[in-house]
Amino acid sequence: MTPHRFRSFVLVAAVALSLAGCAFYASVGPGAHAIQGKLDVTLDSTWNRQVDGASNIWPETWTRNGPLLDTVHLAPGIEEGKALVNLPENALREYPRYRAGSSPTDIVAFVQGTLARTVAASDFELVEVAPAEVAGHSGIRFEFRFGAGNQGSFETDRHALGYAFERDKQLYLLLFHAAEIHYFAAGKPAFEAIVASARLPQVRAAAR
Amino acid sequence: MNLYKRAKAICVVMLAVSLAACVQNHHRLQETLTRPAERDARILVLPVDAELFELSFGGAPTPRQDWTVAARANMNAALRGFFEERKIAVAFHDGVVDDAQTAKLMRLHAAVGQSIRAHQYDGPESLPTKKGKFEWTMGPAIRGLAPADAADYVVLVHVRDSYSSGARVAAQVVAAAVFGVALHGGMQIGFASMVDLNTGDVVWFNRLLRGAGDLRTAEPAKETIAALLEGMPQ
Amino acid sequence: MTVGRRGFLSGGCAFCATGLMACMPADQTGRPLTGIDGSIDLGPRVAPGVRTASSASADDGLRAMFDQMERRLRVSRFLVRDGRLNAYIARVVKGMADEYAGDIRPYVIRVPDFNASQASNGMMNIWTGLLLRCTNEAQLAAVLGHEIGHYIRAHGQERDGMRRQAADIQQFLAFIFAGLGVAQATDLTNLILTASYFNYSRDHEREADEIGIRMLSTRGLAPIEAARNWENLRAESEARGLPRYRSIIDASHPDPGEREATLRARAAEMPAGDPRSAAYREGISDIREMLFEDQIRTGAHGATVLIADRWISVDAKDGLALYAKGEALRLRAGGEDEKTADATLEAALGAAETPAVAWRSLGLLRRKMGRESEARELLNDYLRRAPSAPDREIIRRTLTS
Numbered sequence: 001m002t003p004h005r006f007r008s009f010v011l012v013a014a015v016a017l018s019l020a021g022c023a024f025y026a027s028v029g030p031g032a033h034a035i036q037g038k039l040d041v042t043l044d045s046t047w048n049r050q051v052d053g054a055s056n057i058w059p060e061t062w063t064r065n066g067p068l069l070d071t072v073h074l075a076p077g078i079e080e081g082k083a084l085v086n087l088p089e090n091a092l093r094e095y096p097r098y099r100a101g102s103s104p105t106d107i108v109a110f111v112q113g114t115l116a117r118t119v120a121a122s123d124f125e126l127v128e129v130a131p132a133e134v135a136g137h138s139g140i141r142f143e144f145r146f147g148a149g150n151q152g153s154f155e156t157d158r159h160a161l162g163y164a165f166e167r168d169k170q171l172y173l174l175l176f177h178a179a180e181i182h183y184f185a186a187g188k189p190a191f192e193a194i195v196a197s198a199r200l201p202q203v204r205a206a207a208r
Numbered sequence: 209m210n211l212y213k214r215a216k217a218i219c220v221v222m223l224a225v226s227l228a229a230c231v232q233n234h235h236r237l238q239e240t241l242t243r244p245a246e247r248d249a250r251i252l253v254l255p256v257d258a259e260l261f262e263l264s265f266g267g268a269p270t271p272r273q274d275w276t277v278a279a280r281a282n283m284n285a286a287l288r289g290f291f292e293e294r295k296i297a298v299a300f301h302d303g304v305v306d307d308a309q310t311a312k313l314m315r316l317h318a319a320v321g322q323s324i325r326a327h328q329y330d331g332p333e334s335l336p337t338k339k340g341k342f343e344w345t346m347g348p349a350i351r352g353l354a355p356a357d358a359a360d361y362v363v364l365v366h367v368r369d370s371y372s373s374g375a376r377v378a379a380q381v382v383a384a385a386v387f388g389v390a391l392h393g394g395m396q397i398g399f400a401s402m403v404d405l406n407t408g409d410v411v412w413f414n415r416l417l418r419g420a421g422d423l424r425t426a427e428p429a430k431e432t433i434a435a436l437l438e439g440m441p442q
Numbered sequence: 443m444t445v446g447r448r449g450f451l452s453g454g455c456a457f458c459a460t461g462l463m464a465c466m467p468a469d470q471t472g473r474p475l476t477g478i479d480g481s482i483d484l485g486p487r488v489a490p491g492v493r494t495a496s497s498a499s500a501d502d503g504l505r506a507m508f509d510q511m512e513r514r515l516r517v518s519r520f521l522v523r524d525g526r527l528n529a530y531i532a533r534v535v536k537g538m539a540d541e542y543a544g545d546i547r548p549y550v551i552r553v554p555d556f557n558a559s560q561a562s563n564g565m566m567n568i569w570t571g572l573l574l575r576c577t578n579e580a581q582l583a584a585v586l587g588h589e590i591g592h593y594i595r596a597h598g599q600e601r602d603g604m605r606r607q608a609a610d611i612q613q614f615l616a617f618i619f620a621g622l623g624v625a626q627a628t629d630l631t632n633l634i635l636t637a638s639y640f641n642y643s644r645d646h647e648r649e650a651d652e653i654g655i656r657m658l659s660t661r662g663l664a665p666i667e668a669a670r671n672w673e674n675l676r677a678e679s680e681a682r683g684l685p686r687y688r689s690i691i692d693a694s695h696p697d698p699g700e701r702e703a704t705l706r707a708r709a710a711e712m713p714a715g716d717p718r719s720a721a722y723r724e725g726i727s728d729i730r731e732m733l734f735e736d737q738i739r740t741g742a743h744g745a746t747v748l749i750a751d752r753w754i755s756v757d758a759k760d761g762l763a764l765y766a767k768g769e770a771l772r773l774r775a776g777g778e779d780e781k782t783a784d785a786t787l788e789a790a791l792g793a794a795e796t797p798a799v800a801w802r803s804l805g806l807l808r809r810k811m812g813r814e815s816e817a818r819e820l821l822n823d824y825l826r827r828a829p830s831a832p833d834r835e836i837i838r839r840t841l842t843s
Contacts, residue, residue, distance in 0.1 A: 027336035048335045065344070066323035066335060093683060096741035099775060103806045104836045106773065113741035122552055122736060123519060129833040140836060147519045155518060156319050157312050181316045182347025182408065259507065266609030270602075271503030277496045303513075311517035379613055387620050 024053035028062060034201065035060050039076035039135065039172060042197035045190065047072070057085040057118070068154055070178035070187045072194065078171040084114045100169035104129050104140045107164050111175060112144065119148040121158070132163060135172065135198040139165025145180060159184035163195050174198060234414035234439035235328060235342040241296070241361065241441050242404070248297050252359035252405075254317075255303035256283045257366040260423065263394060265375035275371075275424050282429035283365065290433055294442050299359065313346075313353050320346055321364065321401055324413050344410040351405050359405055365436060367398035367416070369423050396421045400436045412440050478648040480708060484656075486594040490541040494563060500606070501562065501599050508563035515549055515565070522550040522570060522729060530725030531568065534579060538587045538657050546590055554736040556675060560589035562598035573726055574733040575674060575749060577756050579718035580667035584654050591653030597646040604642055608635045643694045651701055655708050664715035665708065672702035674752065681744035719756055731797055734766040738773075746770035761796030764789050769803045783807055798827035802837070809840075 029043025036059060050061040060074040061067075075084050083095040096113035099106065108129055115121035125145045132141035142162050149155040160177035161184075176191040178184040241249040260276045261269035284300065291298040305311050324344055327335040353362055371394040372380065383391045398416040403409065416436050422428035494505040515521060522528070531550060536543040548566040555571040566589055576582045592598060615631045651668070658665045676698050726733070737746050747770050753763035768787035771779040787804040790796050805820030821837055831837070 022332045023334070024332050025335050046337050048337050053332070063335070064337065066327045066333075068319045068323050068326075094740070094742050096773075099773075101810065103809075103840075105802065105806065105833055108833075109739065109773070113739055116739060116741075122554065122739075124739065126832040128835070130835045131839045154319050154322055155315055155520070157315060157519060179316055179319060181312060181349050182345065186347065259510070261503075264606045264610055266606070266611070266613035268606040268609035270500045270606060271507045272498060273494065273502040273506040274496050274498050276503075276506060305517050308519075311519070314517070315519075375610075379617075382617065387617075389620075 022052060024050060024056070025063075026051045035074050035076050037201060039074065040197075040199045040201050041074070041194050044193055055118070057087055059086070064187060064190070065183065068156055068179070069183045071176070072191055073173070073175045075171070075173040075175075078173065080169055084111070084173065085118060098171050100166070102166070102171070104142070107140065107171065107173075108142045108144070108162075110171075111142075111160075111162060111164075111173065112146070115146065115148070115160075115177070121146045121148045123147040134163045134165045134174070134195060135200055137165040137167055137172075139163060139172075146177075157181070161188060161191065167200070233416070234412065235324075236412040236439055236441060237342060237409060238411055238441050242406075244360070248295050249361065250297045250299065250359045251291060251402075252299050252301055252354045252362045253284075253287055254301045254362060254364045256280050256287070257364070258283060258423065259368055261368070261370040263370055263372050263376045265373070265379050267376065267379075267392060269370050278425075279367070279369065279423035279429065282423055282426050283367070283433060285426065286430045286433035287363075287365070289430065290437060296442070309352060313350055316346055317350070317353075317362075317364065317403070320344055320410065321366070321399065321413075324401070324410065325399060325415065328413070329415070342410075342413070344413070346403055346408040346410070348406075348408045350403060350408040354405060356405075361411070362403045362405055363400065364403075365398070365400045365433075367396065367423065367432070367436070369396045369398075369421070370394045371422075371424075393419060395419060396423075396432065398432075398436055400440070402440060414438055414440070478645065478652055479704075480652075480711060482649075482652065484591070484595065484649055484653050487596040488594055490545060492545065500602060504599065504602050505563040508561040508565055511561070512547070512549075512563065512565045515551070515567075518551070520552040522552055524728045526728050527726060534583055534725075535566070535586055535590075537661060538583055539590050542590060542594060546593060548586070552732075552736065554733075554740050556678075558585050558589050560592045560598070562593070562596070562602075564593070566590075566593075570729070570733055570736060573729070574737055575678075575752075576671070576722065577719060577752050578664075578667060579722040579725070580658055580663040580665075580715065581671050581717075582722065583661070583663050584658055584665075584668035584671055587654030587657035588650040590657070591650035592646065595646070595649055595653070597643075597650065601639075601643060601646070604639050608639055611635060640694045644696045647695050647701070648704070651705060652708070655705055655712070658715065659712040662713075662715050664717040665712045666706070666714070667717055669702050669705035669709055672698045672705065674748075676702065678745050678748055681748045682742055683744075723757075730795075731762055734762050738766055738769055741773075743770040743774035747774075759793045761790050761793035761800070764793055765796055765800040765803065768800070768807075772803055772807050780807060780811070784811070798824055798831070801827060 025048040027046050028049035029046050032040060032042050034040050047062040047064055050056045050058075050063070050067075055061075055067070058073045058075060060072075062072040062074075064070050073084075078084060078098045080100040081097050083092050083097055085092075085095065087095070095117055096110050098110060102110065108126065112121065112124050123146055127143040127145060129140055129142045132139055134141075140163070142164070143160065145157070145159050147155065148158050157180040158177050159180045160175065162173060162175040164171060164173045166172070174191075174195050176187060178187050243249045258276060258279045260272050260279050262272050262275075263269055288298060305314055326333045328338055328342065328344070350362070353359075376391075376393065380391045380393055383389045396416060396418050400414050400416075401410055402412040404411050414436060416432075418435075421432045421435065423432055494509055495502050527550060528548075531548050535546055535548050539546045545564045546560075546566050547564050548568055550568050550570060550573070553569040553571060554574070555569055556575050557567075557569040558572055559567045561567075566586070568586075572585060573582070576585070612631055612635060619631075655665050655668045658668060679698075723730070734750070737749060740746075747767050750763040750767035750770070753760050754767065757763075764786055768783045768790055771783035771786065784804070784807055787800060787807065790800045791804065801820050801824040805817045805824060808814075808820060809817035818841055821841055825831070825834055825837060828834075
């Protein structure tokens with residue numbers, strides 16, 4: 001029998017309505033934003049903040065054009081023995097854990113090891129690790145290129161820029177990674193502005 | 209390529225199809241092409257990305273190489289006709305990517321296309337900052353895809369098309385007549401984009417989701433191309 | 443959005459999850475021995491020289507899809523393009539594939555997990571994690587022979603047919619149950635179909651294992667190394683704390699214990715053969731440092747130590763493996779780890795092929811132990827050996843502070 005097209009439309013209203021009800025992103029900024037009460041930043045424009053979805057495992061994830069093109073992760077106060085992302089313990093088995101007193105080299109490896117799991121990152125090429133002041137603390141600034149995704153998903157060439165410092169044996173990380181072509185350069189100033197605005201909450205400091 | 213996942217995706221998209229008819233599918237920055245004073249606009253068409261499938265009795269998609277080959281030829285011919293009618297010079301990319309930089313540009317092009325599909329249209333992944341506007345770019349580096357005198361714009365067409373086999377049609381008839389249940393049949397899922405090679409901006413994007421159309425023969429393929437290129441700046 | 447996650451060891455490889463590419467990952471499920479042994483006829487079901495034709499057949503459709511994937515793979519940034527490595531891999535494949543040598547096209551892909559897979563169009567994927575886990579040519583050849591076995595026995599096409607058949611049976615049963623007025627029998631139907639599907643695919647794996655070990659034997663390579671692959675994987679699963687058992691229904695591959703025992707028994711019936719360790723190390727030498735660095739980066743420190751120990755047992759002066767072991771222990775930093783790391787890194791500094799980062803590793807470790815003057819000397823050594831290192835600024839800063 002010759003195959004031919006058979007038009008059939010399925011009942012969709014219920015599914016469509018339920019889909020319409022869930023949104024993975026909400027807008028954030030401009031203005032001040034507190035990250036889990038552990039870090040305050042000020043945004044000079046509006047970003048999309050991830051609030052749902054399977055990949056919503058970082059303490060804070062923001063994007064301007066979608067995660068394939070640009071992503072900011074903020075992870076303040078990562079304690080000794082904890083991973084950068086929030087997942088059930090069995091899913092975290094192979095995620096790297098933070099070690100208090102880590103050297104700059106090891107902090108970069110910690111970040112890369114996490115990206116290897118979250119976005120199938122590999123082929124890391126370190127560009128620079130240098131001293132930097134972040135939120136009034138002496139910390140590091142690091143940059144590396146990498147490839148993300150693999151067959152079956154979208155492979156992208158990426159460039160990452162991160163700032164980190166340690167305080168009270170806890171790691172504070174601000175990370176930006178974006179498509180190497182155009183999006184890294186285009187998003188870098190906005191990310192640098194977020195980093196420059198980062199402050200530890202006054203309340204917490206006063207309470208200590 | 210996971211056929212199981214593909215089948216599932218087709219089912220999900222099928223659900224969205226009837227909705228697609230009543231929402232805006234194309235977005236554009238401009239209505240007309242920017243033409244150099246001395247000549248027609250030149251468009252570079254990336255290799256048509258089409259795969260055609262036949263649905264078995266149980267709805268499992270089976271790739272059909274003969275249909276895919278025919279569809280690519282039909283679509284290329286239809287594209288050529290479409291642009292020539294509008295006095296737009298068209299060239300076809302041969303699909304050979306042999307240097308790392310071009311490969312990177314192609315990957316960026318694919319990532320931007322995927323991002324538009326995921327985040328521009330209504331759905332769980334839509335981005336609040338993209339609501340009510342259409343602002344996507346590849347950046348000026350995309351110029352590297354073609355020499356300046358060869359093309360002003362680059363067009364990509366992507367289609368996944370499936371058709372019920374005879375057995376599937378029988379299953380659909382039985383399901384509808386005896387049990388009053390609708391089983392999914394063939395689907396046409398696609399998108400097309402146009403990028404200004406001088407600015408890198410995506411000037412137009414269209415998506416297609418429907419249970420109609422046929423790419424296997426020349427005449428209906430023209431109709432599909434016309435549907436895919438709906439709203440394209442001319 | 444998660445861009446994509448690779449299949450972990452316990453989850454099986456990403457490709458076999460598709461059910462389309464037959465492959466050989468580590469799996470954890472139990473299954474008794476089968477009738478696939480030295481006496482069975484495993485003649486080819488695909489003729490040499492087959493290419494994708496434009497036809498209505500499902501086999502050509504499948505090949506064409508893989509052709510498309512292969513075109514994408516050729517421009518992937520994860521494709522390892524090192525000339526010497528690829529020449530070596532091509533030589534090993536050619537040696538195993540005989541008259542199919544022109545049909546099997548190997549690609550080495552930079553993913554630090556154990557996997558290889560074979561598509562029905564001839565595309566063979568070899569993950570770099572597999573290359574690091576093998577320490578001799580016989581181990582690699584056992585895996586490649588297994589994959590070539592899938593190709594010549596047309597296992598991928600059979601599995602694709604099974605997939606379609608399963609959907610059709612499911613539809614048919616859905617009609618029957620609906621006709622009988624029985625609601626929701628789909629779970630049971632799924633269970634039965636899945637079990638029979640995996641039963642089928644387990645036999646494919648057993649056949650491919652047998653073909654692989656026969657190839658080793660007839661080419662004078664050590665057949666026992668085929669069993670050793672499984673022994674090594676089992677040890678690694680334990681080191682990584684991966685779950686030992688999964689549902690039998692869920693198992694597309696036989697139990698690694700079964701495969702190891704079967705291959706060990708078969709190897710005992712064959713001449714001992716040559717493992718070809720030196721040829722292997724030479725063949726992958728251009729990328730061996732990258733392989734270890736990628737493995738360390740996975741953060742699976744227990745596995746890194748195990749893999750490095752395997753290399754050290756072949757060559758006690760393997761500076762790369764000593765560094766990798768020491769670095770993994772330093773990063774894990776549990777129990778006696780730092781003490782062992784110190785001794786291992788110390789040994790690495792006096793060995794061959796030791797990368798400059800070993801000096802940094804020991805320097806950071808000594809600093810943590812409070813041995814500041816030794817730390818400074820080692821970090822200075824690192825900067826001398828790697829003057830353009832991307833982290834030179836921050837290391838210099840720590841030296842002056």
